[in-house]
Structure formats: C-alpha cells, structure tokens
Amino acid sequence: MNTPKRYLITAALPYANGPVHIGHLAGVYVPADIYARYLRLRGRDVKFVCGSDEHGVAITIKARQEEVSPKEVVDKYHNMIKQSFDQFGITFDIYSRTTSKVHYETASEFFKNLYDKGLFVEQTTEQFYDNEAGQFLADRYVSGTCPNCHNDGAYGDQCESCGSSLNATDLINPKSALTGTKPELRETRHWFMPLDRYEDFLRNWILEENKDWKSNVYGQCKSWLDNGLQPRSISRDLNWGVPIPLPDAEGKVLYVWFDAPIGYISATKELTTDWEKYWKDQETKLVHFIGKDNIVFHCVIFPSILQADGTYILPDNVPANEFMNLENDKISTSRNWAVWLHEYLDDFPGKQDVLRYVLTANMPETKDNDFTWKDFQDRNNNELVGILGNFVNRAMVLTNKYFDGKVPQSGSLNEEDQTVLADIKQYKAAIEDNLEHFKFREALKEMMNLARLGNKYLADNEPWKLIKHDEQRVKTILNISLQLTANLAILAEPFLPNTAVALKEFINQPDKKWEEAGSGQLLETGHELNKPSLLFAKVEDEEIQKQLDKLINARQKAEASDIEPAKEEISFDEFNKMDIRVGTVLEAEKVPKTKKLLKLTIHTGLDKRTVVSGIAEHYQPEEMIGKQVCILVNLAPRKIRGIESQGMILMAENGEGKLVSVVPDEKFQEGAVVR
RNA sequence: GGCGAGGUAGCUCAGCUGGUUAGAGCGCAUGAUUCAUAAUCAUGAGGCCGCGGGUUCAAGUCCCGCUCUCGCUACCA
Numbered sequence: 001m002n003t004p005k006r007y008l009i010t011a012a013l014p015y016a017n018g019p020v021h022i023g024h025l026a027g028v029y030v031p032a033d034i035y036a037r038y039l040r041l042r043g044r045d046v047k048f049v050c051g052s053d054e055h056g057v058a059i060t061i062k063a064r065q066e067e068v069s070p071k072e073v074v075d076k077y078h079n080m081i082k083q084s085f086d087q088f089g090i091t092f093d094i095y096s097r098t099t100s101k102v103h104y105e106t107a108s109e110f111f112k113n114l115y116d117k118g119l120f121v122e123q124t125t126e127q128f129y130d131n132e133a134g135q136f137l138a139d140r141y142v143s144g145t146c147p148n149c150h151n152d153g154a155y156g157d158q159c160e161s162c163g164s165s166l167n168a169t170d171l172i173n174p175k176s177a178l179t180g181t182k183p184e185l186r187e188t189r190h191w192f193m194p195l196d197r198y199e200d201f202l203r204n205w206i207l208e209e210n211k212d213w214k215s216n217v218y219g220q221c222k223s224w225l226d227n228g229l230q231p232r233s234i235s236r237d238l239n240w241g242v243p244i245p246l247p248d249a250e251g252k253v254l255y256v257w258f259d260a261p262i263g264y265i266s267a268t269k270e271l272t273t274d275w276e277k278y279w280k281d282q283e284t285k286l287v288h289f290i291g292k293d294n295i296v297f298h299c300v301i302f303p304s305i306l307q308a309d310g311t312y313i314l315p316d317n318v319p320a321n322e323f324m325n326l327e328n329d330k331i332s333t334s335r336n337w338a339v340w341l342h343e344y345l346d347d348f349p350g351k352q353d354v355l356r357y358v359l360t361a362n363m364p365e366t367k368d369n370d371f372t373w374k375d376f377q378d379r380n381n382n383e384l385v386g387i388l389g390n391f392v393n394r395a396m397v398l399t400n401k402y403f404d405g406k407v408p409q410s411g412s413l414n415e416e417d418q419t420v421l422a423d424i425k426q427y428k429a430a431i432e433d434n435l436e437h438f439k440f441r442e443a444l445k446e447m448m449n450l451a452r453l454g455n456k457y458l459a460d461n462e463p464w465k466l467i468k469h470d471e472q473r474v475k476t477i478l479n480i481s482l483q484l485t486a487n488l489a490i491l492a493e494p495f496l497p498n499t500a501v502a503l504k505e506f507i508n509q510p511d512k513k514w515e516e517a518g519s520g521q522l523l524e525t526g527h528e529l530n531k532p533s534l535l536f537a538k539v540e541d542e543e544i545q546k547q548l549d550k551l552i553n554a555r556q557k558a559e560a561s562d563i564e565p566a567k568e569e570i571s572f573d574e575f576n577k578m579d580i581r582v583g584t585v586l587e588a589e590k591v592p593k594t595k596k597l598l599k600l601t602i603h604t605g606l607d608k609r610t611v612v613s614g615i616a617e618h619y620q621p622e623e624m625i626g627k628q629v630c631i632l633v634n635l636a637p638r639k640i641r642g643i644e645s646q647g648m649i650l651m652a653e654n655g656e657g658k659l660v661s662v663v664p665d666e667k668f669q670e671g672a673v674v675r
Numbered sequence: 676g677g678c679g680a681g682g683u684a685g686c687u688c689a690g691c692u693g694g695u696u697a698g699a700g701c702g703c704a705u706g707a708u709u710c711a712u713a714a715u716c717a718u719g720a721g722g723c724c725g726c727g728g729g730u731u732c733a734a735g736u737c738c739c740g741c742u743c744u745c746g747c748u749a750c751c752a
Contacts, residue, residue, distance in 0.1 A: 216746095219679045223747080227678070292680090292746070322680080322745080330745095361700090366688085367681050368745055375687080378701070386714050394711045401710075442689075445700070452700095459716040464709075538712060594676070594750045614751030632752080641750060648752050 004285035004316075006045035008278040009036050010264045011090075012290040013053035013098070016077040017062050020084060021338040022371055023331040024291070026359040027321040031440050032289035033090045034360065038435045038494040040091075041514035047278055049267040050085075051096035052078040055241040056256040070240045074099060084342040089352050089497055096267035098242075098259060103266035107254055108245040110262050110309070111234075115246070119308045120191040121231055128174060128183035188237060189249070193258070195229035198304040202229075205314065206299060214438070216366070217320050220295045232301070234258040261302040285316045292320050319438040322364040326371050327551065336558035337551065339371070347547070353496040354380050354536070360444045360495055373544045380539045383448060388499075389535040391454040392488065395481040396506060396532040398458075402467055407482055408475035409525040417480055420457050421520040424450065424487050428518040431491055444495050447488075454484045479525070482507065486522035490514060499535055506532045579634040580650065580674035581605055582664050588624035590616055591641050599643055600624060604633055605671015612645035618659040630662050630674050 011032040014020055020029075029050075036048040054074035063070040074097070082095050096103070114120060174183055206213070206221045213221075234255050235244055241253025253259075268275040278284050288298045298318050306312040325331065331338045344355060358376050361383075362369045399405060413421070427450045434443035458481060463474045489503035490512050504510050508530045512522060583604040591597035596614040598621060611631065615624075630650040637646045650662040664672075 216680050220747080221679095223677095223679045227748085296747085362687070369687075375701090381712090382701070382714090385712060390711055390714050394715085396711095398710050441687095445689095448700085455711095455715055456717095458710075459708075462708085462710090467710095534712065536712085538714095591750080592676080596751050612751090616751090635752060638752065640752090645752075 003044075005281070005283035006278060006285070007039055007047070008268065008284055008286045009039075009046060009048045010286075010288050011048070011050040011092070012288075012294055013051055013260050013263050014081050015056070015058070016052040016054045016074040016081065016097070017059050018077060018333050020081050020341045021331060021333075022326070022341070022344070022355070022359060023324040023338070025088075025341060025355070026324040026363055026369075026371070027291040028289050029085065029090050030356055030359050031319070031321065031363060031438070034440055034443075034494045035287070035289070035435065035438070036091060037497065038514075041490070041493060043513065043515070046093075047268060047271060048091060048093050049096070049264055049271060050090075050092045051094070051098065051100075051263050051267045052081060053256065053260045053263065054078065054097055054099045055253070055259055057236075057238065060238065060240045071099070080342060084345060087345050087352075088341060089356075094267050094271040096263070096270050098263045098266070100266065100270065102270050103263055104242050106266040106269060107242045107259055107262045110265075110305075111242075111254060111258070112245050114305070114308050115191070117308075119194075120234070121194050122189060122191055124187055124189045127186065127188045127237075129186040129188075130181060130183045189252075190233050190235045191244070192231040193234050193301070193304065193308075194231045195301065195304055196231060198307060199225065199229055201307055202300060202304065205303070210317075213317060214319055214365075216292060216322065217295055217299060217318055220292070221299045224296055224300055229300070232257075257297055257301060258305065261297065261305070280311050280313060282313060284313055286313055288315050288318045290318065290320045292322050295320050317438070322366070322368045324359075324362070324364050324369055324371055327373070327548075328370060334558065336554040339547075339551075350498075353498045354384060354539075357384060357444070357496060360440050363441050365439070365441060373547045377539045377541075377544045380536065384536040385538055387448060387455060388451040388488070388492075391451045391458070392485055392503065392506065392535055393532060394458055395454065395478065395485050396529065398463060399478050399482060399529060400531070402463075402471075402474060403478065405529045405531070407523045407525055407527040407529065408479050410479035411472050411476045413476065416457070416460065417476065420453060420480055420484070423453055424484060424520065425518040427453075428487070428491060435494065447491050447495060450484065450488055450491065454481060454488075457481065457484075479523075480520065482523050482529075483520045486512070487517050487519075490517040502533075502535055506530055576675070577634075578632060580630055581633050582668045582670055582672040582674065583629055583631045584670055585624045585627045585629060588621040590621055591643065594641060597641060598624065600649070602629065602631055602647070602649075603670050604631060604647075605669065606633065609633075609646040610643065611647045611649060612640040612643050613649045613651075615649070615651065615659055615661075619661070627661070628663050628668065630664070 009032055012028050014024060032048065032050075036046055039046045052074065059070050059073055063073045066073065078097050085092065085095060098107075175181070202221075203225055206218070207225070211218070234257075235249075235252050236255045237251055238253050239251055241256070242259055243249065244252040244254065265275070265279060268278055272278075279286075290298050295318070298315065298320075303314050306314060323331070326337060326339060329337055345352070348354065354376070358371070358379050361379060362371060362375070399408070402408075427446050430446040431443045434440070434446065457477070461473075461477045463477045466477070467474050485503065486507050486509060489500055489507060489509070491514075492503065493500035504512075506529065507523060508528060509523065516522060581604050583602040585600050586603050586608065587601035589599050591599050591612060594616070596616050598613050598616045598619065600611045600613055602609055602611055632648040632650065633646075635646075635648050637644050639645070651659045652662055653659050
C-alpha cells in the first residue's frame, strides 16, 4: 500500500443533548485520537475533524421539557463536550458544530447542488397542519371518525375498531392530538434521496473494492444491500435545523442524517482554506471513526450523497467499533448507567492516560466489551504502575544512584544486549503495523511489551549486584535500559500522550520523531537526565468502591425520576367506561414467527376469548396457563398478525420495559369486576 | 421470524489463504529476587476451540443443521 499524500480523519459528531461517556470514548474518540496522533508523529499530513451534532427532534423535545430554547440546550452541551474532550486530550484540529454559519452555508449548498442536478425525488402530499401548535402532524397525531366503521376514536394511521389502515386525510372530523383543535390540510413537499439508484455503485464499491473492511462493518453493509435500498426522505417539517434552501419551503429543514455528515465537510472548511484538497483529491485517505450504530449512515447513505455530487472522495475505511458495556450492563443515558467523561476528569484529575489505557486495552473492536472499575484498578496497578511505571523508575533510579544521573557509556554488547536492541525495532514495527490496520488493542500490547522487555532485561542482568565488581558492565546495561526508556517516550505517545511528555521530561529530551524510534542511540553518552517522579499512582480500593457506589446511586435516582408523569384528570364516568374483569388463562402459545407475542385463550366469566399480548419476552406460555389475570374486555377488537385479539391483559411496566402481570390477591371468581 | 456479528483457558481476547504437542495478557499456585509504588522475574496448573453432522490424508480454521449472546428489522391496545 502506498503512503497517502494526506489524511482526513473524522470522528462521529456527538449529539448535543447530553455529555460524553466512556462508551463514546472507547468506540470512537480514543481510537481516532490514537490514529491521528500516530500519523502526525510520523510527519504525515493529517486533519482530524469533529463537532457537535445539534439539530433534530430530540433536541427540540429536550428544550421543551427544560423550558428553554433549542439553542440554549445545544450551547450547554456543546461547550461541555468540547471542554471535556479538550481536557481529556483528544487532539481535534477543529471541534465545530452544526449550528455554525459555515455549516448552514455548506449544507444548503450541498442540497441546492444536488437539487439543481435533479438528483432528488420530490413528492407533494397533503398533510394536516395544526395552526395552534404551528406544525405539521404525523398521522398518528390525528384522530377522528373512521370512514369505514364510523368509530370515533380512529387514529390517522389506523382504525383500531375495524382494523383497517388509513391515511389521516381519510378521517371524518379530524382532530389534532396535540391541541384538540381541527387541523387544516396543507400541501407539504418533501425530497427523497433515491438510494435504490445507488445500489449498483454501492455493491461494487463496498462488496468488491473494500473486502478488507472490518467484518462487522462489511457484514452490516451487505445485509442492507441484500435487503434492497429504499428512497429516504431528507427533509422534515421542523423549525430547528438547516432550512431547505428553496422558495416555498418555510418550516422545512434538512433531516439530520443528511445534515450531520456534511458537518465533517463544514468543519474542514472552517479549519482550512485548503479544505478541498482533503475532500476532493484522490490522494487523500478519508477515514471515518464511528460506533456500530452509525454504520449505515457512513457506509451507505453518506457515500451515496458524496457520489451523487461526484466531486468528493469516498472513505477509504470505516473502522466502526462495537459497544462498551459498563459493569455487565448496557450503558444507558436515560437510566444514568454511565461513566461521564466530565465527571471522570473531576474525580481522577491528571489520570487521563489511565482511562485512555483501560479503554484501549478493552476496546470493543470485534465485539461488545465490558468496562468494570475492578479492571480499571487492576490494569492501573498491575500494568501501568507495575510494568511501565516501574521499569522507567528502575532505570532512572539506578542511573541516578550509580552514575549521578548521566547516561553511562555502553561497552561491548553481548548477545542479550543485541537481542534487546533488535527487539525494540521489532516492537516498533509491530506497533506500526497494528495501528495502520486499526488494531489498537494489539498495538498497545506491543508497546507494553517493550516495558516488559525492560523489566526482564534488568532482572536477568541484575546490575545492582554487578555494581560491586563490574562497573563497566553495569554502564552498558543501564545505557541500554535508558535507550529503551527513550524509545518508550516516543512509542507511548499515541496511546498515553501525557505519560510520553513526562517521560521526555525525565530523560531531558523533548523532541524526537517517531521515525527515530527503534534506535539504540537516542541518548548520547553523558547526556544529563532530570530527576524522575512517579509516572502512575496506585488506585486504592476505596476509590473504586466510591465509583461503584456512585453508579448505583445515580441509577436509583434516574429510575426514581423516570416515572411517567401523571396523566390528565378524568371523570368517574370516563373510568367507568372500562370494563375490567378477572379472568383465567386456559391456553397459551407463542404466535409463530414473532418474538414478543403470545396468543392466550382466556375464560372471562362472560365467555372464552382470544387475546394476543406482547408479553412473550417476559412470560413463557406454560407459566401463563392457569394464571389469573385482569383483562379489559370491552376494548375494540383488533387483528394482530392475522389473529383477532379481543381485549387486553393488564400489565405493569417499569422504566426498563420489564412487564409484570397484575393479578388478584387470591384465587378469584372469573368475571369479577375490577374497579 | 429475517439479516448481520460473535460464542477459543477463571476473565479479556489472538489464531491469515485448513497442516507438527491450540496462543497472549490478567488472575491463580510455586519458586527466585530486592534497584523499584510488596513493584519485578521464572516455572506451572488450567481448554471435548458453543452442540451435532459432513468434506478431507488432515479442521478452532471449509460446508450443513442446531443452540446461546449482541445489534438492525417486523410483530407489542
């Protein structure tokens, strides 16, 4: 493979509705930063761009909840994220945002350009518009009378009474679910990206030309392509986002997935007037670092957009990672099960490298991985302190003790000395090879092997014994140990940048290039070293316990506040409309070809009837048989998977979506009324 | 259910186009050692390579079926 002339590295834009956590770091930002630092050290031309993704419905909802403007929401998180990345040492050349002026211009131009070339499919439909709320209504937000069965409570997408699927415009007496007012019909236009037209191109480009992509990425793409691509809408009726740059398109913005990836381009534009070299020259290598949830956008959709434009290059690789779990449980923002970067930085000041190390060593490169605080402690104490910190300290302390902190002169080299020096070269080559292929875990391991080698070398040669009768030999041993340390100062930098700075300070040698590593002559004889301090401190049990307690507390708090808000008050009459009875399950079986559905036959006291219920993930069919339940018997029947469901079983649901049946306290007569 | 990715030592993972006694780090056991933050070094124990078939002189590695985990997707009055 030829060395590319220049690199453009992108890291997924964090969504500005919350702070960044270790899952984001392990999946995207740490590997991207290691890669970027490594390439810079090698003197390559690199631009590393990122920024906040600040549009989309989720942000408008969050803003409404917190009773602030969307702009205030994104300002808050953008600044927070930017600052924590900065403190953590992620070396973006620019961290921009999709609300920047340049981005608005870039994204509009991009749209306009494709629009002018006639590459979008335009569709005008009539949709209901709520004047009071000032927005278009999705079908399910409209209710009215069903044109088929004249049931009053039909929704815009479906009538639950007769089961027929509807368009909102079919309803008689439509009402807005938001305000209860009568919506008016307005024409609305939307633009679609006809992805199906790019299938051949994508098939060839990914499946033929990029067989070397990671298997998880390649497989996902193949899956999408084999299932056939559909046109995707790139516009939305919303007032928060990049406006569609066309006349009569008020209230329409670019849909986030069109908007966000273009943010990479905008950020590059803001960074340099030379931006076109990085986006349009075939000799640039473009690499997207993302998490697995983003594969389709970066491998299928964005490349189609770039291809449609025709002047842009395509990504050379998309090394998506899987997910990081936390203490055997999925990281979850809503359940507050996460280690937040800004909190880590507060709790462990000066320990950026420790987190970088642990996240790299456990990076979810091939499958989901688990972060535990115990592992964090073990890796810090055993590997960073015990192996790396310890070796450096030994070499430095011995030199200070015997040779007054000056690099001693090496004598003739024996076989072992030569092997060690040759190994340094080999490890360097292995680190490079692994980094070039996005194998960060392995690369880190090779770097640590260098320190292991040093410890072994010292243990085998025992300079503290030799000093009594063979000073010349000790000089050689320590010279080599120090050369090894100097190599570590260079080779550790992509992974542990702060440690590398400290090491360079110890050996009093600030500026060495990556290419110089592998040499046994980095330090000249007589070169004066500085006094070392400890590179890493032990992490005590109490600190770990504190973090574990913090996690549990945070989750409990989140769960407590996660309780659904109270619904509107209703009258007794309204309540009384519901006919809930005690029933007994007679038969239960799984609905074939579904994951969640059970078909139940229930004795209600009034009759025996069939109910289809989405509980199969919580109850086995056999444990339902004979069980008593509460059943809403006067609910309009509805066909589910071809089976008519005549009622609904009452279930309690918690914040995690777990279901528990609501049953009478003791065995009770079927048909008994619940009220 | 469909599709994708995984299932290899107690834990986290390597094992490329099939080839001698299946590897690494951590953990564990034993020993050595004291320059070093009781750190380090050596040795060792520990694996029906998810299960069952098949192809082959030869399979963790290829093919078929099954099973479990994760993700996307459909179903969730």
